[in-house]
Amino acid sequence: MHAKCSDCSVRAVCCLADLQVNTAARVASVEGHPAFRQRMLALGITPGSPVTVLRAMPLGGPMEIEVRGTRLAIRRDDAAGIRVATP
Amino acid sequence: MRIALVGNPNVGKTTLFNALTGAHQEVANWPGTTVEYVVGRVRAGGDGADVELVDLPGTYALSAYARDEKVTRDFLLYENYDGVIVVVNAASLERNLFLVLEVLELTPRVVVALNMVDAAEANGIHVDAEALSHRLGVPVVPTVAAKRKGLQELLQMVRRVAEGSLVPLRSWPVPYPEELREMLQPIAAEVASTPVGQRLRPEWVALRLLQGDEDVIRHAQVVPQGRQAVNLALSCCAQQAGLEVELGGQAVALDPALHRHLRSQQSEFELAIADAKYAHIAEMVVSCVRRARVKRTRTEVLDQVFLHRFWGYPLLAVIFFVAFWLSFIASAPLSDDVGNLMAWLGRQAAVALGHAGAAQWLQSLVVDGLFAGIGAVLSFVPYMAIFFAIYQILQDSGYMARASVLVDRLMQMMGLHGKGFFALVSAYGCNVPALAATRVMENHRDRLLTNLVIPFIPCNARLGVMAVMTAAFFPGTLGAFVMLALILISLGVVAGAAMVYRRTVLPTEPAPLLIELPDYHIPSLRNVLIPTWHRVWMFVSRIWTWLLWATIATWALTYFPVGQPVDQSLAARLGHLMAPVGQWYGFDWRLMIAILFGFVAKETTLSTLGVLYGAGSDGALAHLLTQSMTPLVAFTYLVVYMLYVPCLSTVIQMRRESGSWAWTAVGIGVNVTVAFGLGWVLERLLMLLTGAGG
Numbered sequence: 001m002h003a004k005c006s007d008c009s010v011r012a013v014c015c016l017a018d019l020q021v022n023t024a025a026r027v028a029s030v031e032g033h034p035a036f037r038q039r040m041l042a043l044g045i046t047p048g049s050p051v052t053v054l055r056a057m058p059l060g061g062p063m064e065i066e067v068r069g070t071r072l073a074i075r076r077d078d079a080a081g082i083r084v085a086t087p
Numbered sequence: 088m089r090i091a092l093v094g095n096p097n098v099g100k101t102t103l104f105n106a107l108t109g110a111h112q113e114v115a116n117w118p119g120t121t122v123e124y125v126v127g128r129v130r131a132g133g134d135g136a137d138v139e140l141v142d143l144p145g146t147y148a149l150s151a152y153a154r155d156e157k158v159t160r161d162f163l164l165y166e167n168y169d170g171v172i173v174v175v176n177a178a179s180l181e182r183n184l185f186l187v188l189e190v191l192e193l194t195p196r197v198v199v200a201l202n203m204v205d206a207a208e209a210n211g212i213h214v215d216a217e218a219l220s221h222r223l224g225v226p227v228v229p230t231v232a233a234k235r236k237g238l239q240e241l242l243q244m245v246r247r248v249a250e251g252s253l254v255p256l257r258s259w260p261v262p263y264p265e266e267l268r269e270m271l272q273p274i275a276a277e278v279a280s281t282p283v284g285q286r287l288r289p290e291w292v293a294l295r296l297l298q299g300d301e302d303v304i305r306h307a308q309v310v311p312q313g314r315q316a317v318n319l320a321l322s323c324c325a326q327q328a329g330l331e332v333e334l335g336g337q338a339v340a341l342d343p344a345l346h347r348h349l350r351s352q353q354s355e356f357e358l359a360i361a362d363a364k365y366a367h368i369a370e371m372v373v374s375c376v377r378r379a380r381v382k383r384t385r386t387e388v389l390d391q392v393f394l395h396r397f398w399g400y401p402l403l404a405v406i407f408f409v410a411f412w413l414s415f416i417a418s419a420p421l422s423d424d425v426g427n428l429m430a431w432l433g434r435q436a437a438v439a440l441g442h443a444g445a446a447q448w449l450q451s452l453v454v455d456g457l458f459a460g461i462g463a464v465l466s467f468v469p470y471m472a473i474f475f476a477i478y479q480i481l482q483d484s485g486y487m488a489r490a491s492v493l494v495d496r497l498m499q500m501m502g503l504h505g506k507g508f509f510a511l512v513s514a515y516g517c518n519v520p521a522l523a524a525t526r527v528m529e530n531h532r533d534r535l536l537t538n539l540v541i542p543f544i545p546c547n548a549r550l551g552v553m554a555v556m557t558a559a560f561f562p563g564t565l566g567a568f569v570m571l572a573l574i575l576i577s578l579g580v581v582a583g584a585a586m587v588y589r590r591t592v593l594p595t596e597p598a599p600l601l602i603e604l605p606d607y608h609i610p611s612l613r614n615v616l617i618p619t620w621h622r623v624w625m626f627v628s629r630i631w632t633w634l635l636w637a638t639i640a641t642w643a644l645t646y647f648p649v650g651q652p653v654d655q656s657l658a659a660r661l662g663h664l665m666a667p668v669g670q671w672y673g674f675d676w677r678l679m680i681a682i683l684f685g686f687v688a689k690e691t692t693l694s695t696l697g698v699l700y701g702a703g704s705d706g707a708l709a710h711l712l713t714q715s716m717t718p719l720v721a722f723t724y725l726v727v728y729m730l731y732v733p734c735l736s737t738v739i740q741m742r743r744e745s746g747s748w749a750w751t752a753v754g755i756g757v758n759v760t761v762a763f764g765l766g767w768v769l770e771r772l773l774m775l776l777t778g779a780g781g
Contacts, residue, residue, distance in 0.1 A: 034354060036599045041361035042148035043601065044182050049365065058396050061496035062600055068181040068365070073492040075600035
């Protein structure tokens with residue numbers, strides 16, 4: 001479990017950094033530095049949007065996700081600010 | 088007529104620009120930044136006769152995250168233009184439409200170029216341009232810029248929109264929810280009577296005020312009505328946040344707790360606004376895009392290899408090795424040829440001067456000063472050209488983004504950003520283009536940090552000198568270990584310096600990493616050649632005077648006073664001045680002079696030493712060097728030589744990339760201190776060890 005995502009008590013809502021590869025989920029909330037949050041919103045990571053983790057780099061490296069038809073790479077620490085709900 | 092070209096990164100915007108303008112381009116620097124944008128005239132004939140196109144840096148939104156994006160935003164906000172072409176990638180329309188909506192909120196004089204429709208079709212995505220045009224209210228023209236398809240139609244539409252003969256269907260593109268609109272309208276009404284509101288759309292300003300956009304707030308507050316609008320926006324936020332705030336004229340000074348509350352409310356608005364846009368986009372996409380499920384796209388297949396958890400890394404090593412080899416090793420004979428040609432030309436000129444009866448010193452100046460200087464500048468050109476071409480290919484093809492992802496974890500451990508990896512690797516070839524390659528980083532501090540540590544990496548020229556000296560002092564296998572030790576020392580210094588800089592003067596985490604992994608595609612020749620030419624030309628035009636004067640100065644120092652042996656020259660006197668410093672390390676005056684002259688160009692170090700030691704050929708120099716110092720002193724010299732001040736060209740480039748002489752001076756100061764400091768420590772340490780051993 002990601003260090004910044006320790007309060008993952010409710011199983012259904014967790015942070016993106018902890019999402020398994022090839023699991024579909026929906027974004028629940030987006031947190032981060034204001035400018036970075038703005039960037040995430042602009043790239044389509046908004047609450048309710050479906051997100052899938054496509055692959056994760058070894059040793060805690062960045063993960064590749066697909067959001068709204070676009071593939072993005074995001075560092076795991078930064079993905080910890082995105083909460084997702086799995087169906 | 089002036090048309091701005093905007094779009095997300097990786098949508099073929101620059102391809103479109105190049106296809107429309109051909110060679111009629113000019114690179115401009117945005118005032119006060121290192122950000123470049125290109126202005127071009129549309130090729131004559133057809134509808135483009137008098138159209139001037141401005142290719143603005145790629146951006147995902149108008150909220151200015153990176154400096155490049157701010158240039159795009161500032162241009163759209165404060166410059167004059169007659170229309171905007173928003174280039175979108177048909178294959179990832181959803182994300183691209185976000186920028187379209189943001190631009191449409193600012194100006195209705197927009198034409199959308201629906202680019203890369205062929206690639207989208209190949210991926211099973213069909214976009215109904217007419218339906219999309221109907222929904223957006225502005226013309227949408229399908230194009231394939233790489234194949235020059237749809238360009239004439241695009242120009243025709245742009246002309247009609249810019250001239251006002253084609254009026255956009257809608258005045259406002261995004262249907263915001265009722266509660267948002269209720270707040271927007273009074274603020275917009277207030278803004279409308281201000282100069283800002285007359286220049287920009289009041290609704291847009293109102294939106295930005297609600298989001299707490301600092302740039303817009305600053306601009307709005309210049310006039311009383313603007314201040315009122317800002318306060319109105321603040322009070323809306325306050326109401327939403329459930330705060331009772333007296334928002335008079337002095338409302339700006341709020342206590343921190345309240346301010347935090349307001350900030351969180353503003354980010355709520357931000358979320359609501361982005362949400363409304365994407366909701367609207369989702370609805371448009373449903374009615375305009377048909378998706379046939381293709382099994383697996385080319386990009387997905389390639390990524391299974393290139394981004395493989397294990398195989399991705401050896402592949403990265405191979406790709407970067409080939410890139411490195413082509414730029415710096417395969418190009419070496421070319422650079423030598425250029426240098427030799429200039430030397431030959433210099434000798435011819437000297438002979439001609441001799442016939443004309445010119446003085447001896449003038450002949451020498453022409454050969455060893457003037458032509459040597461020009462040769463030094465021009466011999467940069469072959470590998471600069473090859474390097475930048477390869478850099479452009481790696482960028483354009485989509486591989487560079489993958490490489491950043493692969494190495495990000497490793498770079499992060501050193502406090503550096505994944506995007507800086509290629510720059511660090513290429514610094515082993517030449518520090519100068521490596522500094523230019525740091526531009527891919529969005530965050531200023533990340534870039535600056537990478538710029539500051541790059542000079543610690545020994546370039547090709549330094550490695551060459553190091554190899555010769557190592558071979559002389561440590562023959563056989565020992566030499567290989569010494570070289571390895573030197574490279575490890577430089578790596579250690581790079582990592583150490585990066586960490587120290589992060590903890591002291593640049594105290595932030597590396598910027599967040601969130602990058603798009605674009606579809607792979609084969610870059611076109613034109614798209615590689617044009618930027619390569621721009622970059623090489625920018626470098627040469629900037630560096631040539633510096634390098635020429637420095638070479639002439641070097642020449643003068645060794646030539647004068649006339650007729651004296653080399654150990655009586657001005658250079659020798661300078662060397663003797665520095666000898667006390669050298670004594671600490673066991674370096675004699677000749678080694679100090681070689682260090683000093685190495686600043687002009689590292690390549691000259693061996694020839695300087697050759698002249699100073701009176702050696703005829705390289706072999707003789709090696710022998711003379713081993714006579715004059717112990718291996719221990721030689722090793723210390725190598726460490727100092729590897730790490731001290733970068734060459735003149737690097738300094739000039741560093742000034743350009745960092746945008747400040749102060750930071751450049753800091754970089755050089757740290758370089759010199761670390762080089763001589765570490766050299767001293769190593770020397771004492773080795774002395775102790777060998778003393779104990781022997």
